[in-house]
Amino acid sequence: MAKKQKTLPAQPVSVSAVREQVYMVFPNDLNANDTVFGGLIMAQMDRFAAVVADRHAGGVCVTASVDAVHFIAPARRGDVLIFNAAVNRAWHTSMEIGVKVDARSYDGATRRHILSAYMTFVAVDPDGKPRPVPPLQPETEIDRFRYEEAQLRRELRLSHAEALKKLRGGRIRAGAIQTAR
Secondary structure (H helix, E strand, O other): OOOOOOOOOOOOHHHHHHEEEEOOHHHEEEEEOOOOHHHHHHHHHHHHHHHHHHHHOOOEEEEEEEEEEEEEEOOOOEEEEEEEEEEEEEOEEEEEEEEEEEEEEEOOOOOOOOOOOOEEEEEEOOOOOOOOOEEOOOOOOOHHHHHHHHHHHHHHHHHHHHHHHHHHHHHHOOEEEEEOO
16 A cells, blocks of 8 residues: 655745845955956855755755756855845745846945856755755745746746756666767
């Protein structure tokens, strides 16, 4: 007899969201172009998104994929980076986290959007196996818009993965593409 899964109660977006978290840019954060290393922003983004995922799932989550990272504008010396992250949608064991990063000038006079990203996290049990996550309850019109967009991105990710699988056929074994000799 199959074990029946209990349904977890839906959680509102606001319960797990990270809002207005800041990071001050210092000279060691800059590349030769005198702008912030993209990898530094991505590392901070992953940390904040992990906090959101862990809060929503009520336990440990791991980054499964980074669907898109859109670098819109550079951050510069003296800027303050401002991170916002929230669950866009949750499925059975995975969830999409949206991250937006702004940069505020050192004098506070200007604030500009510099990065948007979508990341997929999977909740894991103590053995590292996927485990269920609560459904998401959108609270605002923007939350509902992001909720619908997330489903479209998920369908595209799954379709893309299936197309690659078909294209590669039997040439992939143990994670490596076999080449003809």
